[in-house]
Amino acid sequence: MDKKAPITLFWLRRDLRLHDNAGLYHALKSGQPVLCLFIFDREILDKLEDRDDARVTFIYQTIQTLRDELQKHGSSLLIKYAKPDDAWNEILQEYTVASVYTNRDYEPYAKRRDGSIGEKLQQRGIPFRTFKDQMIFERDEVVKDDGKPYTVFTPYKKRWFKKVNVFYLSSYPTEKYLSNLHKTKSLPNITLQQMNFTESSIEFPETEYEHIIDDYARNRDYPAKKGTSHIGIHLRFGTVSIRDAARAAFTREQTWLGELVWREFYMMILDHFPETEKHAYRAAFDRIEWRNNEHEFELWCKGQTGYPLVDAGMRELNATGFMHNRVRMVAASFLVKHLLVDWRLGEHYFARKLLDYEGSTNVGSWQWVAGSGTDVMPYFRIFNPEAQIKKFDSKNEYIKKWVPEYGTNQYPEPIIENKAGKERALKTYRAAVAKP
Known part of the structure; x- marks a missing residue:
């Protein structure tokens, strides 16, 4: 293997597959042998609160599968564990890079990252080509x-x-062009332990959906x-x-x-509207006087609010990294309306726990519930967590699975009475919206 022979690098990020991969397809047709790259991004990983974060385990396992697939085609996967800027400094010293291909990412951090790396490559005369995938x-x-x-x-x-x-x-028929992968012996791997993570015990869902x-x-x-x-x-x-x-x-x-x-x-x-990552799309809703009671927020996180559908959802989330979408709406509404806890705190907790966390969907959905986003549920529409049980879990099957003590004296009393919580929320929201 000649590391100084010109190659094209394909940078994997949110596209961890060889099949039907737009950027990879174009890279393989670039005329240069293609080496695939993945960076375990320390700008992201170092900020994670849980060292057994299930998403890191999922990414790690997927990367190992990709590495094995690439090795079957006589290639390998270049893996880095670093901040992207540092990783690219190393890569550009190790290889003669003719061009870099990747698929676009649209979240604010990703756009800043890609702008910075694109500029670094441009200064060296290396094309940085991005694709929709x-x-x-x-x-x-x-x-x-x-x-x-x-x-x-x-x-x-x-x-x-x-x-x-x-x-x-x-x-994109990528499989037709995998012979254009860069031929190389197995490149160095990395372990979860080397990144200071441990393997999660959470089971990951299959990809069957049809x-x-x-x-x-x-x-x-x-x-x-x-x-x-x-x-x-x-x-x-x-x-x-x-x-x-x-x-x-x-x-x-x-x-x-x-x-x-x-x-x-x-x-x-x-x-x-990247500002909506942290701020309400409807500016008036940034004036809401949130209570942000820490004890009540902790009870919500643990599934101990005394509202069984909310608690079942939070316990499902904590145990599996998943929560049913109907229950997500009820749990989120209860937090921002009944408890008057800032939607950003709920969004952050979901971001920490959800396997399927996507910044755009998470922010958009929380602002939808809070009434502060673009196309939203009106602020005066407040989910009744008791009525939702009658509509969607009338036999308490879901509740009993996740809250087995429901109906016994071991289950806590409601953290707030439903009517009182709704009236307090309406009063608080109206006051914020009414301000000039």
Whole structure:
């Protein structure tokens, strides 16, 4: 292996697969042998609060699988554990890099990172080529007639559906070109322990989703049923192709496909309005006088609020890294309305615990519940956590699974009476919105 022979580097990030990978496909057709790269980014990893973070385990296991696949094709995977700037300084000393290919990421940190690395490469005369891979339609592909971004979901969805066709859902045939991978012996690996992480015991969901699509609309709101796909973590890290996922539902029942459109809507919103990562899209809602009672927030986190559907959801989240979407809405509404805890604290806790955490969807969904985002639930609509049980878990199947002491004297009294919590929330929200 001649490290000084020019190569193309393909930088894997949120696209951890060889199949139907846009950037990899173009890299393999670049005319130079392609070496795949993954950076365990210390800018992200060093900030994680849990050293057994399940997502790190998932990424690590996926990277090992990718490394094995690449070695079957006579190549390997270049792995770095560093801050991206430091990693690239090492790489550019080790290899003669002709060009760098990668797929675009749209979250604020990723855009800053890519801007910095792109500038570093440009200063050395190395092209940095980026491609669309994790969305069907990115930033400005679905916009209003005047070119401005949609901020209401329904018209965005209508235009999305009007525009989508077989062309946008077609796969990139990367497998045809894997012979263009850089031939090299096995490159150094890294262990979780070397990164100061331990392996999580959480089980990760399979990538099978086609079997739930046709019944998704009928089953999706009932947390005791196996009616959702659990595909979120695989979309988050790109272990499945968004084109494959959308194509599977394209000519079938559209509700499941609509959820993929929600994901793209929130990604588009955060791309256009990066300030909403930390601030309310509707400025008046930054004036809410949150109570932020630490003890009550801790009880919510632990699933000890005395509201069984909320508690079941939080316990499911803490145990599995997943929470049913209907229950997410109820739990989030209870925190920001009944307890008047800042949505950013809830968003941060979900960001810490959810396997399928995506910054754009998490922020967008929390602001939807808080009434502070773009296309939102009105602030005066407050989920009744007791009525939600009657509608969606009337036999208490989900509740009994996660809150086995429910109905006994071991279960705590409600942290606040439902009516009192709603009235306090309305008074507080009205005061914030009424200010000039």
